Amino acid sequence: MNRATATGSIALTLASALTLTACGGSGGAGVAADAKQTLTVWAMGTEGEKLGDVAEEYEKTHSNLTVKVTPIGWDVAHQKLVAAAAAGKLPDVVQMGGSYLGEFADMGVLEPVDSKTIHETDYFPAAWQQGSYDGKTYGAPWYVDTRVLFYRTDLAKKAGIEKAPATMADLQSAAEAYQKKAGSKWGLSIQPGGLDTVQSFYQFLYSAGGAIIDDDGKAAVNSAAAVKALENYGSYFDKGLSEKSVRPGYDVTKDFNTGAVPMFFGGPWLTNLIDENYPDLKDKWAVAPVPADAASVSMAGGSSLAISADSDHKAAAKELVAYLTGEKGQTDWFERTNDLPANTAAWTSGDLADDPTMQVWRQQMDTARATPSQPKLTEITSKVDTAIESVTQGKSSAKEALDKAQSEIEGLVQ
Known part of the structure; x- marks a missing residue:
């Protein structure tokens, strides 16, 4: 959807x-x-x-x-x-x-x-x-x-990566290796801001043990786990591993095909899209579970x-x-x-x-984890979109951005 x-x-x-x-x-x-x-x-x-x-x-x-x-x-x-x-x-x-x-x-x-x-x-x-x-x-x-990790196996060999990243630390190391050793322009494609940025962030948030709304139905987006996840997410932009500005309608599979982007998180519909549009990529890519932090959890x-x-x-x-x-x-x-x-x-x-x-x-x-149903869920997640973009663009720290989002979300949760 x-x-x-x-x-x-x-x-x-x-x-x-x-x-x-x-x-x-x-x-x-x-x-x-x-x-x-x-x-x-x-x-x-x-x-x-x-x-x-x-x-x-x-x-x-x-x-x-x-x-x-x-x-x-x-x-x-x-x-x-x-x-x-x-x-x-x-x-x-x-x-x-x-x-x-x-x-x-x-x-x-x-x-x-x-x-x-x-x-x-x-x-x-x-x-x-x-x-x-x-x-x-x-x-x-x-x-x-749900989302899993797509990665280029042929470029992984050039980068000295022997297997799919199993942890979040492995993921960042792999992103650096793809750039430095395999010549990729970026290490990992994740969304820097705009509508539904939260869907790109969920893999980091949930794997770290964080949530927007906890199991008791309370806003929890500025928990220690959530702050840790956003710090990790933001570090890809700080280090130049992910692009800070992505044009509207961006199709990551095109850059995946050229090797400019060697890794991204995506859904199941992309498998057929890649096979049909880029037949030369056959046997040069694979998918793997979301790298684990506290656990491997996707949206x-x-x-x-x-x-x-x-x-x-x-x-x-x-x-x-x-x-x-x-x-x-x-x-x-x-x-x-x-x-x-x-x-x-x-x-x-x-x-x-x-x-x-x-x-x-x-x-x-x-x-996989779902955000609990809320009458104002879209408005709630839009506050998180704004917080993420503030961090990826270097305008605030993860803690500052999520504290602000927390104060806004508390009045929206029912």
């Missing part, structure tokens, strides 16, 4: 309307699952484009259903969802990114997950957490995302599928969601999209079980 920017002002403006329209359900029994009906589904980005094909296949075994999928761009998704929620016109089923779910669950417009058909033990813990808010689960995990991203609290088609919607998040549906979805299954059973056969590269992501998901 490419996390869209939440438009906080819109949500605030419509808050009073939502208290009137989002009553937590239609109150009626609704339409039976086997009755003739149309299910409306909103999905974002590439997933929205691909889901229509799955819907057509699903209709073949559910002749009473018409499944109408509307693809929506991530750039406008939040605004459309808020407006639809305020008008009481959310679709029956909607894709929810991790940064959205807490906001819409707090509005009261999502139906809690049916524990009789969707079971927590079937999914990665971090994936389940992303769909949960205030003690209840509102989103069934659909697909997951957990992805999306859930939620049902509108006011839907009249909840019975059929629950069956569709159960299929899409079940083992069979998840296996099919991976074959169509390369999105990583949230359901762990889907990893036990086929390419997911046999491909060593895919197993790196499987290993990383076992320890």
Whole structure:
């Protein structure tokens, strides 16, 4: 998922309307699952484009259903969802990114997950957490995302690097060696600032044992572990190992291909992108788990599928969601999209079980961490984006930047 920017002002403006329209359900029994009906589904980005094909296949075994999928761009998704929620016109089923779910669950417009058909033990813990808010689960995990280390193996040999960096200290040593011995312009590509810089920082933060919001739901971004992580992150820019200014729309795979960037953290979709666009790189690169600090921990991203609290088609919607998040549906979805299954059973056969590269992501998901759902999560993480950029640009120390972020975030956490 490419996390869209939440438009906080819109949500605030419509808050009073939502208290009137989002009553937590239609109150009626609704339409039976086997009755003739149309299910409306909103999905974002590439997933929205691909889901229509799955819907057509699903209709073949559910002749009473018409499944109408509307693809929506991530750039406008939040605004459309808020407006639809305020008008009481959310679709029956909607894709929810991790940064959205807490906001819409707090509005009261999502139906809690049916524990009789969707079971927590079937999914990665971090994936389940992303769909949960205030003690209840509102989103069934659909697909997951995490980050691992991509590195050039051929340039590693020139740099005298014999194996993938296993620790954060190894990572910086490798970055220096790539520059000095293999002729790379940079040692490691990490984001210096701007929207969603936090996604680049998570690998350092979580591996150091830090968090933005702790397990008790309190702001914790200026903890000793978090300060240590940001000091480490900032040191790459201080030492000239990472670029301080990255142009909008930057594609790291181009510099990975030329060798200007020998290492970066990336998601699973990049494997096919590199293979297709740069066939000459075959057997010259590999992936490895996030180098460990206190542990090897990466971010957990992805999306859930939620049902509108006011839907009249909840019975059929629950069956569709159960299929899409079940083992069979998840296996099919991976074959169509390369999105990583949230359901762990889907990893036990086929390419997911046999491909060593895919197993790196499987290993990383076992320890991946999700930020607890919050109504103002996007606003919260934007404060961390600002703190990171302040450090990478040499404007403040890690402690000063995170103390400031902490004071701003404390008033946003619910």
